[in-house]
Amino acid sequence: MVARTVLHDADITRALRRIAHEVLESRRGDGRLVFLGIPTRGVTLAQRIQGIVDEIEPGVSSSGSLDITFYRDDLARTPTRSPAPTRIPREGIDDAIVVLVDDVLYSGRTIRAALDALVDHGRPRAVRLAVLIDRGHRELPIRADFVGKNLPSSTSERVSVHLTEIDGSDEVTIEP
Amino acid sequence: MTTLLIRGAALLGDHVEDLRIRDGIIAARGALSPETDERVIDARGLIGLPGLVDLHTHLREPGGEASETVLTGTRAAAAGGFTTVHAMANTSPVADTAGIVEQVQRLGERHGYATVRPIGAVTLGLAGQQLAEIGAMARSTARVRVFSDDGHCVHDPLLMRRALEYVSTFDGVIAQHAQEPRLTEGAQMNEGVLSGELGLGGWPAVAEEAIIARDVLLAEHVGARLHVCHLSTAGSVDVVRWAKARGISVTAEVTPHHLLLTEELARGYDARFKVNPPLRRDDDVHALRAALADGTIDIIATDHAPHPTEAKECTWAEAAFGMVGLESALSVVQQAVVDTGMLTWGDIARVLSSAPAEIGRVAGYAHPLEIGSPANITLVDPSHAREWSTADLRGRSVNSPYLGRALPGRVVYTVYQGVVTVDDGALVEPEAVVAAHEEAARG
Amino acid sequence: MKHLLSTRDLDRATAIGILDVAEDMAKTADREVRKLPALRGKTVVNLFFEDSTRTRLSFESAAKRLSADVITFSAKGSSVSKGESLKDTAQTLAAMGADAIVVRHHNSGAAHQLAHAGWVDAAIINAGDGTHEHPTQALLDAYTIRDRRFVDSARGRDLSGLRVTIVGDILHSRVARSNVWLLTTLGAEVHLVAPRTLLPHGVEHWPVAVHEHLDDALAAGPDAIMMLRIQSERMREAYFPSTHEFAREWGLTAERLALLGPDTMVMHPGPMNRGLEISSAAADSDRSTVLAQVTNGVSIRMAVLYLLVAGTSGIAESAGGAR
Numbered sequence: 001m002v003a004r005t006v007l008h009d010a011d012i013t014r015a016l017r018r019i020a021h022e023v024l025e026s027r028r029g030d031g032r033l034v035f036l037g038i039p040t041r042g043v044t045l046a047q048r049i050q051g052i053v054d055e056i057e058p059g060v061s062s063s064g065s066l067d068i069t070f071y072r073d074d075l076a077r078t079p080t081r082s083p084a085p086t087r088i089p090r091e092g093i094d095d096a097i098v099v100l101v102d103d104v105l106y107s108g109r110t111i112r113a114a115l116d117a118l119v120d121h122g123r124p125r126a127v128r129l130a131v132l133i134d135r136g137h138r139e140l141p142i143r144a145d146f147v148g149k150n151l152p153s154s155t156s157e158r159v160s161v162h163l164t165e166i167d168g169s170d171e172v173t174i175e176p
Numbered sequence: 177m178t179t180l181l182i183r184g185a186a187l188l189g190d191h192v193e194d195l196r197i198r199d200g201i202i203a204a205r206g207a208l209s210p211e212t213d214e215r216v217i218d219a220r221g222l223i224g225l226p227g228l229v230d231l232h233t234h235l236r237e238p239g240g241e242a243s244e245t246v247l248t249g250t251r252a253a254a255a256g257g258f259t260t261v262h263a264m265a266n267t268s269p270v271a272d273t274a275g276i277v278e279q280v281q282r283l284g285e286r287h288g289y290a291t292v293r294p295i296g297a298v299t300l301g302l303a304g305q306q307l308a309e310i311g312a313m314a315r316s317t318a319r320v321r322v323f324s325d326d327g328h329c330v331h332d333p334l335l336m337r338r339a340l341e342y343v344s345t346f347d348g349v350i351a352q353h354a355q356e357p358r359l360t361e362g363a364q365m366n367e368g369v370l371s372g373e374l375g376l377g378g379w380p381a382v383a384e385e386a387i388i389a390r391d392v393l394l395a396e397h398v399g400a401r402l403h404v405c406h407l408s409t410a411g412s413v414d415v416v417r418w419a420k421a422r423g424i425s426v427t428a429e430v431t432p433h434h435l436l437l438t439e440e441l442a443r444g445y446d447a448r449f450k451v452n453p454p455l456r457r458d459d460d461v462h463a464l465r466a467a468l469a470d471g472t473i474d475i476i477a478t479d480h481a482p483h484p485t486e487a488k489e490c491t492w493a494e495a496a497f498g499m500v501g502l503e504s505a506l507s508v509v510q511q512a513v514v515d516t517g518m519l520t521w522g523d524i525a526r527v528l529s530s531a532p533a534e535i536g537r538v539a540g541y542a543h544p545l546e547i548g549s550p551a552n553i554t555l556v557d558p559s560h561a562r563e564w565s566t567a568d569l570r571g572r573s574v575n576s577p578y579l580g581r582a583l584p585g586r587v588v589y590t591v592y593q594g595v596v597t598v599d600d601g602a603l604v605e606p607e608a609v610v611a612a613h614e615e616a617a618r619g
Numbered sequence: 620m621k622h623l624l625s626t627r628d629l630d631r632a633t634a635i636g637i638l639d640v641a642e643d644m645a646k647t648a649d650r651e652v653r654k655l656p657a658l659r660g661k662t663v664v665n666l667f668f669e670d671s672t673r674t675r676l677s678f679e680s681a682a683k684r685l686s687a688d689v690i691t692f693s694a695k696g697s698s699v700s701k702g703e704s705l706k707d708t709a710q711t712l713a714a715m716g717a718d719a720i721v722v723r724h725h726n727s728g729a730a731h732q733l734a735h736a737g738w739v740d741a742a743i744i745n746a747g748d749g750t751h752e753h754p755t756q757a758l759l760d761a762y763t764i765r766d767r768r769f770v771d772s773a774r775g776r777d778l779s780g781l782r783v784t785i786v787g788d789i790l791h792s793r794v795a796r797s798n799v800w801l802l803t804t805l806g807a808e809v810h811l812v813a814p815r816t817l818l819p820h821g822v823e824h825w826p827v828a829v830h831e832h833l834d835d836a837l838a839a840g841p842d843a844i845m846m847l848r849i850q851s852e853r854m855r856e857a858y859f860p861s862t863h864e865f866a867r868e869w870g871l872t873a874e875r876l877a878l879l880g881p882d883t884m885v886m887h888p889g890p891m892n893r894g895l896e897i898s899s900a901a902a903d904s905d906r907s908t909v910l911a912q913v914t915n916g917v918s919i920r921m922a923v924l925y926l927l928v929a930g931t932s933g934i935a936e937s938a939g940g941a942r
Contacts, residue, residue, distance in 0.1 A: 067643070070656065070925070070929075071656060071657075075657060075930060076931070077931065078930055079930050079931055079935065080926055080927075080930030080933065080934065080935055081930060082636055082640055082926075083643045085643065085774065116656070120647075120651065367820050368821055369821030369824045371819075371820065371821075372790075372821045373821075374751060375727035375748070375751030376728070376749075378820055444731065444735070445727070445728030445731045445732055486704060489704070489706055491727075491728055491729045492726065493726040494726060
């Protein structure tokens with residue numbers, strides 16, 4: 001069976017643009033936005049979204065990365081993993097609106113770990129979640145605030161996100 | 177009167193001839209037919225050797241019975257094909273008086289597995305200060321002829337000179353443990369590239385060679401016999417070769433483990449491989465084999481050194497030095513120098529029986545397997561191969577470096593003064609051995 | 620790799636991986652909450668037969684920062700001083716449920732034995748065995764050099780092109796041994812300086828350049844110079860005649876310090892003998908990394924504990940792990 005493209009590059013661009021607008025709209029008052037991507041592809045998406053936000057309204061946002069390896073709930077059950085860098089902007093996250101960014105939202109465990117990691121870095125005013133793809137099948141009570149595309153899928157299917165900066169092209173595919 | 181007929185063994189690895197033993201003596205030799213009431217041992221396929229003589233064994237009794245006793249040690253000896261062992265003096269108390277050596281000799285006699293020839297200390301308490309009563313020990317019923325402070329070096333040159341001079345009066349020989357103490361303080365293994373990497377204190381070859389060089393010159397100067405224990409380096413071989421060429425009366429021994437094992441075994445910090453003198457380099461192993469083949473080294477001696485488990489199951493530096501070796505000696509020697517074609521079984525009979533007996537002045541081994549000689553015989557199956565395990569050990573301790581290693585050969589029968597002590601591979605039980613000796617004495 | 624016994628066991632990729640994880644660990648020191656939950660519920664035992672406050676505290680700190688439970692056993696006044704064997708001590712502690720045992724012992728090979736004798740099942744970390752190895756010290760030294768030299772672009776890098784000179788009692792130094800293997804694996808050029816009496820037999824077979832005069836080594840222009848602690852007891856064993864002569868010939872005096880480039884790092888594993896192998900001028904100069912080494916020690920030990928204990932696989936051959 002062959003992989004089916006569900007989002008082409010133009011679709012991705014549109015989706016990210018829409019998310020950027022939605023984030024800005026939801027921001028009431030003068031809150032500082034910090035987009036923290038979850039490695040690997042969440043970081044790229046966070047940079048892109050923050051770039052768009054900065055075009056629309058300069059100076060109110062920054063981006064970085066939040067590695068969740070040490071906070072995973074399956075650490076002791078799987079082979080040892082090396083973390084990716086965590087880069088929090090210099091101003092920190094205290095009293096900021098943190099937007100966690102990831103490519104695919106699935107069981108919700110990654111986000112649960114991200115929330116725990118975030119708490120050890122400071123106390124944000126609010127935490128939001130932006131994902132490119134929500135494929136359902138949540139195992140924890142987690143929901144995204146901003147979604148690029150809802151993609152109903154079965155657990156046997158494989159959703160792959162490709163981004164130019166990492167994979168050479170922009171594309172989201174699903175294969176059985 | 178019981179007789180024993182050994183049929184079909186290749187005597188000294190050479191011709192197949194039968195042997196008849198009567199009254200503890202080899203009574204007949206040749207193509208023999210069984211007589212009535214005679215036990216027949218089918219020795220076809222086996223090599224017939226004279227009973228082996230170990231010039232260097234630690235029986236630990238008195239004082240060290242936790243690791244070995246005269247009984248368990250001579251049982252191990254019999255299992256290895258030995259019918260005479262020289263028991264080193266570093267017991268507790270030290271064998272530096274007639275009383276101790278007579279006690280040890282009597283124990284050997286009582287148990288009946290092998291002749292125990294006690295070695296007397298050179299110095300009182302092995303302290304290296306004052307000569308022990310060498311004369312008393314020589315005149316005792318133990319008739320001590322070999323004197324050694326083994327475990328320690330007689331390092332004081334004046335004392336060594338005096339000892340060499342004094343023992344000659346009693347037809348004795350000093351067996352020197354050559355180890356300059358100041359050069360080997362804290363030494364753990366051979367000094368070389370490996371010891372530098374492993375962080376273990378080095379035991380430099382020169383600490384052995386320098387003592388041997390000094391001692392052969394002293395022996396020459398005072399006209400005495402010298403015996404050098406457990407040669408371990410190529411340099412030591414060179415010194416002994418030079419000394420013999422000069423006509424100096426020196427004999428040298430090498431252990432089976434120094435003919436086979438190298439320092440590489442220290443890499444895993446397994447203290448079973450910790451021994452004094454230490455395992456050396458490949459070059460040394462080859463030099464020792466060649467020296468044995470060309471006669472520079474006169475004999476093989478086991479330096480059987482039993483230790484309790486807790487003395488080996490600890491960090492290397494805390495562990496005791498030594499390996500057991502009576503049971504495995506012939507197999508290791510077969511692998512190292514017989515199967516490699518360097519020595520024949522006839523040579524083995526010399527280096528493991530007649531030559532050590534001569535050095536120790538032990539009677540009855542000068543004419544191996546000849547008619548009229550005491551019936552001390554070892555029958556070996558050289559084709560047998562096995563993985564050495566604790567099941568092959570018969571002494572009290574298990575600190576063998578060969579566990580898990582494939583070794584050739586197996587002692588099938590050992591006959592001591594006409595009494596079978598190893599019967600078809602199995603050690604005969606103590607009561608039966610004693611009874612057999614008593615019966616032989618009556619008959 | 621289930622244990623960390625020696626830096627000889629680390630290949631280049633694995634070593635770089637450990638340094639990179641240590642970078643992440645170092646960052647937690649700047650956070651509001653300086654702990655990570657990675658070893659929550661795990662037990663780390665510090666088994667210290669040799670007295671060492673600083674290394675012990677460093678490992679304790681590292682384990683606690685990973686939320687592990689820490690049990691410290693030091694030999695003084697313990698059952699060991701009453702004659703209990705390494706085997707019995709280790710098994711007793713393992714019976715209390717150790718996931719990792721950090722062991723420091725005065726005899727070479729102790730860590731190897733704990734790892735391979737079959738007495739315990741835990742991950743073993745060698746915190747110094749006799750004169751053999753001290754792998755976490757070498758790792759923190761390498762980390763310090765990399766961090767000082769490359770700062771923000773250190774991640775993923777090795778030490779190619781750097782010249783590191785180690786000075787002092789090489790013969791008795793486990794720090795020197797671990798550093799020689801690790802630094803050469805990471806591509807550095809290693810030079811050793813010592814009088815002949817303090818060089819290991821066979822050092823000409825090591826992958827290093829050897830100098831018997833410190834001034835020769837300094838002329839070669841090191842990027843980092845690591846001074847080793849000299850024990851004055853060695854004087855009585857005739858390794859050198861006096862501490863004065865040793866300091867004059869092989870000490871990093873103020874005069875020699877002045878000959879070093881402005882970026883040359885001055886390193887010391889501690890504790891220092893001021894005025895003997897290292898002058899106060901050198902120890903306190905801005906080129907000294909002594910305190911950074913201590914800080915980095917905690918990060919490295921956190922990285923090692925995490926990699927060995929958190930997951931099921933120990934340190935993967937190439938710790939650039941799974942994602």
